[in-house]
Amino acid sequence: MIKRLFVSLLIIALTCAYVMFSDTLIExxxxxxxxxxxxxxxxxxxxxxxxACVLDRQxxxxxxxxxxxxxxxxxxxxxxxxxxGLGTENYGDCYFEAARCDTQDLIHHTNKQTLCGxxxxxxxxxxxxxxxxxxxxxxxxxxxxxxxxxxIKKGDYWTSxxxxxxxxKFAHLKQGAKAVNxxxxxxxxxxxxxxxxxxxxxxxxxxYSHTQLSSxxxxxxx
Amino acid sequence: MRRPIFILLHxxxxxxxxLSLLSGFRIATLTKPYILTVAPLLPSGQVHNxxxxxxxxxxxxxxxxxxxxxxxxxxxxxxxxxxxxxxFGYLVITICLVSGLSNYLDxxxxxxxxxxxxxALATVVYLLLHSWVYILQYGRRAFxxxxxxxxxxxxxxxxGTLGLCTAxxxxxxxxxxxxxxxxxxxxQVLMEIDGLANEPQWQQAHTFIIDTTNGANFDDGHTxxxxxxxxxxxxxxxxxxxxxxxxxxxxxxxxxxxxxxKVKENGFYQFDEQSHYEDKFAVMLSSSCDIGADGTSYLGKxxxxxxxxxxxxxxxxxxLDGKIRDLWHWKAVRTNNMVLADDNYIGPLAQPLSGQRRYxxxxxxxxxxxxxxxxxxLWYSPNQVTPKRLPTPSEHxxxxxxxxxxxxxxxxxxxxxxxxxxxxSVLYRSNRFEGDRADVRxxxxxxxxxxxxxxxxxxxxxxKYDVTLNNNTCIWVSxxxxxxxxxxxxxxxxxxxxSL
Numbered sequence: 001m002i003k004r005l006f007v008s009l010l011i012i013a014l015t016c017a018y019v020m021f022s023d024t025l026i027e028x029x030x031x032x033x034x035x036x037x038x039x040x041x042x043x044x045x046x047x048x049x050x051x052a053c054v055l056d057r058q059x060x061x062x063x064x065x066x067x068x069x070x071x072x073x074x075x076x077x078x079x080x081x082x083x084x085g086l087g088t089e090n091y092g093d094c095y096f097e098a099a100r101c102d103t104q105d106l107i108h109h110t111n112k113q114t115l116c117g118x119x120x121x122x123x124x125x126x127x128x129x130x131x132x133x134x135x136x137x138x139x140x141x142x143x144x145x146x147x148x149x150x151x152i153k154k155g156d157y158w159t160s161x162x163x164x165x166x167x168x169k170f171a172h173l174k175q176g177a178k179a180v181n182x183x184x185x186x187x188x189x190x191x192x193x194x195x196x197x198x199x200x201x202x203x204x205x206x207x208y209s210h211t212q213l214s215s216x217x218x219x220x221x222x
Numbered sequence: 223m224r225r226p227i228f229i230l231l232h233x234x235x236x237x238x239x240x241l242s243l244l245s246g247f248r249i250a251t252l253t254k255p256y257i258l259t260v261a262p263l264l265p266s267g268q269v270h271n272x273x274x275x276x277x278x279x280x281x282x283x284x285x286x287x288x289x290x291x292x293x294x295x296x297x298x299x300x301x302x303x304x305x306x307x308x309x310f311g312y313l314v315i316t317i318c319l320v321s322g323l324s325n326y327l328d329x330x331x332x333x334x335x336x337x338x339x340x341x342a343l344a345t346v347v348y349l350l351l352h353s354w355v356y357i358l359q360y361g362r363r364a365f366x367x368x369x370x371x372x373x374x375x376x377x378x379x380x381x382g383t384l385g386l387c388t389a390x391x392x393x394x395x396x397x398x399x400x401x402x403x404x405x406x407x408x409x410q411v412l413m414e415i416d417g418l419a420n421e422p423q424w425q426q427a428h429t430f431i432i433d434t435t436n437g438a439n440f441d442d443g444h445t446x447x448x449x450x451x452x453x454x455x456x457x458x459x460x461x462x463x464x465x466x467x468x469x470x471x472x473x474x475x476x477x478x479x480x481x482x483x484k485v486k487e488n489g490f491y492q493f494d495e496q497s498h499y500e501d502k503f504a505v506m507l508s509s510s511c512d513i514g515a516d517g518t519s520y521l522g523k524x525x526x527x528x529x530x531x532x533x534x535x536x537x538x539x540x541x542l543d544g545k546i547r548d549l550w551h552w553k554a555v556r557t558n559n560m561v562l563a564d565d566n567y568i569g570p571l572a573q574p575l576s577g578q579r580r581y582x583x584x585x586x587x588x589x590x591x592x593x594x595x596x597x598x599x600l601w602y603s604p605n606q607v608t609p610k611r612l613p614t615p616s617e618h619x620x621x622x623x624x625x626x627x628x629x630x631x632x633x634x635x636x637x638x639x640x641x642x643x644x645x646x647s648v649l650y651r652s653n654r655f656e657g658d659r660a661d662v663r664x665x666x667x668x669x670x671x672x673x674x675x676x677x678x679x680x681x682x683x684x685x686k687y688d689v690t691l692n693n694n695t696c697i698w699v700s701x702x703x704x705x706x707x708x709x710x711x712x713x714x715x716x717x718x719x720x721s722l
Contacts, residue, residue: 015263050600139587
């Protein structure tokens with residue numbers, strides 16, 4: 001009887017141990033291409049934030065992250081394409097310029113701000129921006145990794161490719177610039193005067209190592 | 223032949239009771255978080271099916287055992303202790319079966335809703351007093367006595383008959399539905415979606431009443447939902463009315479502390495807020511009517527081996543049979559001012575996203591073209607947040623929604639609000655959704671402890687994420703009292719019956 005009681009208690013103890021040590025840990029998975037970076041230039045783990053830039057490890061680029069805080073990086077602002085005399089000045093809409101906005105304004109303000117420790121912000125090339133296109137993960141979302149590039153709109157985003165011959169309904173305007181449409185995931189040609197969105201890019205000038213990534217999250221997103 | 227039959231019945235009873243208890247306790251984790259302590263021992267996934275199947279088997283075994291003992295008499299001799307324990311076992315298992323069946327049929331009076339759970343706990347006590355004491359008394363011989371049988375002696379006919387009867391009972395129980403008669407109205411009748419239900423057509427419509435249970439914050443977790451439905455050729459109107467003594471419009475409010483702004487919460491970090499949340503109401507629609515919210519309930523912390531676990535340990539909704547289930551989610555703060563219910567759906571498992579901490583499996587929103595409410599914080603942290611906007615001083619009236627016009631971008635220099643100030647966390651960037659997500663118009667009105675919700679949708683939309691409204695459509699309803707996910711529920715589906 002004592003032996004049977006002992007065996008029973010042993011089974012109960014083993015069951016308790018199993019229950020105590022079999023809890024499922026919930027950990028983030030590292031994105032194969034992107035890393036979040038703070039406005040001060042520090043790399044974050046996937047669930048940490050807030051982040052102001054995304055490090056594109058595949059192309060060694062740093063992308064500006066749009067916001068909805070009415071700062072100069074707000075995703076609702078639009079810009080006409082303009083670069084040192086080429087294009088159309090001040091045909092977009094934003095709140096941070098006394099006049100209206102163009103692409104040069106955003107580049108100027110972002111470099112002055114040294115966003116994420118960089119002062120070489122520019123418009124992306126067609127190849128760079130088109131490389132962000134990917135099918136939406138959820139219905140109605142834009143063609144981009146929306147968990148990293150939040151506040152991207154389903155609309156046109158300027159590239160640096162200018163002096164493009166315009167076709168069809170825009171033919172009379174002769175030249176414009178290339179843009180990527182994240183609603184359809186296609187590259188289009190638009191007149192300089194169009195009010196389109198902008199996501200800036202910069203060439204990475206510092207090294208981001210995985211040792212910078214925190215293994216424990218202190219902040220979370222919903 | 224009597225002994226092999228006894229061994230077969232006893233072995234099947236062990237199987238059925240064990241499966242019933244384990245699946246039942248998993249279902250109970252939804253409302254009794256302390257059971258999560260032993261969650262690793264419980265099955266996960268579609269446990270409602272397991273529970274109904276094991277209960278069906280137990281019913282068949284009980285019926286046959288009654289017949290068997292009446293005809294054959296007792297075949298085991300027990301001492302006085304085991305006689306008493308066995309009587310206790312018969313009693314609690316009978317109560318458990320009857321209360322479970324009553325719960326399944328949505329027939330249990332409110333005051334007896336917990337009887338099934340407590341009789342299940344009593345069954346565990348019975349198992350300890352019965353099985354454990356036998357094992358202590360006889361050791362391994364106890365197993366030989368009740369399990370071993372010559373293969374030639376196995377009553378295969380009885381085994382097959384029990385299996386077939388169990389399958390038939392399971393099928394019959396699974397196909398039982400309630401019926402909601404949808405009254406016809408003319409296309410010329412104007413129905414105003416205002417939550418007041420003062421059109422004469424509502425007064426004339428038949429009322430269907432269903433008890434929903436196991437929701438957080440309701441009295442004993444229970445609220446009775448009164449449902450009416452009207453339809454012209456193009457649209458169906460629903461009227462839902464349910465008791466909720468507290469009108470909860472404080473949705474994760476921000477409060478100013480000496481350390482800055484914080485989100486008032488009690489469970490939000492685990493996505494299971496149960497105190498500082500708006501009231502809500504949900505309607506699920508499907509073209510089939512099965513148990514377990516039409517097979518969309520997958521309980522447990524990690525019911526899908528190749529997908530992320532959930533934070534609250536309760537489970538997910540997903541639709542893995544290739545069909546979409548529609549889900550209308552009315553929210554007293556976030557969508558009521560838009561005169562909308564959030565048009566959502568339950569579909570296949572979504573691809574997990576590296577940057578998102580909360581994985582929602584098959585529960586997703588329909589797409590929208592534009593329009594949104596956003597949370598009024600730059601970045602959520604349980605410790606401190608920075609609001610996106612502050613109300614202009616003349617507009618600060620503690621309203622449940624912070625309007626765009628009437629607020630200004632946050633600046634620390636303008637943040638002169640005293641400690642203890644409360645602020646809405648729901649910021650409207652536009653008046654309403656546009657597109658697929660805005661297919662369901664809805665308006666709720668709270669008065670004297672009752673919410674009244676009027677809701678309308680086209681019978682047939684063009685969205686692949688919507689379910690058509692017709693005679694084959696089943697609906698399920700759930701009320702939320704100041705809770706994020708802890709909603710009330712009922713077992714059997716409600717089938718729509720149109721008379722047009």
